[in-house]
Ligand SMILES: *[C@@H]1O[C@H](CO)[C@@H](O)[C@H](O)[C@H]1NC(C)=O
Ligand SMILES: *[C@@H]1O[C@H](CO)[C@@H](O)[C@H](O)[C@H]1NC(C)=O
């Protein structure tokens with residue numbers, strides 16, 4: 638496999654190791670269905686932001702070919718990605734669900750962030766250093782592009798102004814549900830920075846997808862944003878698993894969002910454009926309804942997509958409303974052991 642070499646991204650990341658893997662664009666192992674639902678009408682119904690300085694974004698070239706296929710953008714810490722029940726099911730799950738060409742883009746961090754100190758949800762940091770295991774997992778996933786970076790901290794207290802224009806909108810935050818009963822989750826600076834880093838990684842994976850679209854002169858129809866440590870129990874025999882999610886492709890083709898919190902979010906390509914433009918630099922200002930209302934990651938996602946991602950309550954912080962439906966697609970694999 639043609640993977641090796643290192644390259645520095647934008648000078649923004651202090652990465653000690655970045656690997657880029659580009660596989661050939663039209664791969665033979667992918668199935669293509671003749672009956673893709675038509676997304677053309679859907680794509681024109683979203684307007685993208687005018688506040689964001691678009692010269693800092695990837696400008697869409699004139700795409701001559703009709704949109705096609707599903708892009709799965711996987712971003713986050715590679716904690717349990719290398720466990721076989723995790724990596725081996727990612728491609729089969731998405732291919733079976735859609736029956737379309739599915740392309741994967743992986744932006745993975747190797748060093749786990751510290752504990753979240755969140756009641757019942759504290760995951761110990763797992764560092765992924767085993768290159769043999771990583772190669773095996775990547776060979777199975779066959780992504781179109783992969784970037785692996787050592788450090789998960791793009792956003793720090795020092796460079797925060799590059800990512801958040803109006804910091805006052807992220808202080809004294811109104812909250813829906815508190816983890817520890819006293820304040821909004823994002824009121825804690827460490828958690829806020831962690832949430833911003835999660836977003837920065839998702840944005841990086843979207844940029845990988847957009848570069849690929851430019852290269853092939855064609856946009857995707859559907860974009861899925863997800864994380865690398867989910868276990869898709871495709872082979873579960875206690876239950877007709879596909880029946881539970883069979884509605885998802887048509888639902889997305891109708892312009893809506895299917896989601897499992899902020900773990901797995903499927904959306905039309907045009908909505909991913911909004912996500913990207915609003916998420917690359919948070920421009921939420923005191924005159925916007927989002928100000929002091931983005932209290933945690935699920936609310937940030939709600940702001941960006943207009944769909945409610947949290948299981949308990951909504952922030953009502955987005956200026957669009959997108960129909961959404963919850964999907965039960967996978968579980969977080971928390972340990973390296975598969976028990
Ligand atoms: C929605 O909000 C975003 C950013 O907060 C802004 O760029 C956009 O113009 C707004 N759209 C409408 C229709 O108000
Ligand atoms: C947009 O960003 C570019 C490059 O960072 C900068 O040169 C330009 O002045 C910015 N424009 C506005 C309107 O802020």
Ligand SMILES: *[C@@H]1O[C@H](CO)[C@@H](O)[C@H](O)[C@H]1NC(C)=O
Nearest residue numbers: 751752753754825827828831
């Ligand atoms: C969790 O607690 C440790 C030890 O007190 C601290 O260093 C770390 O910053 C905390 N993390 C968060 C996300 O609050």
Ligand SMILES: *[C@@H]1O[C@H](CO)[C@@H](O)[C@H](O)[C@H]1NC(C)=O
Nearest residue numbers: 719721767768769770771773
């Ligand atoms: C690295 O991963 C491979 C494949 O999973 C495994 O066989 C090997 O024992 C691992 N090595 C270490 C040092 O953990």
Ligand SMILES: *[C@@H]1O[C@H](CO)[C@@H](O)[C@H](O)[C@H]1NC(C)=O
Nearest residue numbers: 884885886887888889890891
């Ligand atoms: C998609 O839209 C069509 C036409 O409005 C409707 O008949 C169908 O039930 C919708 N599908 C889903 C999954 O909501």
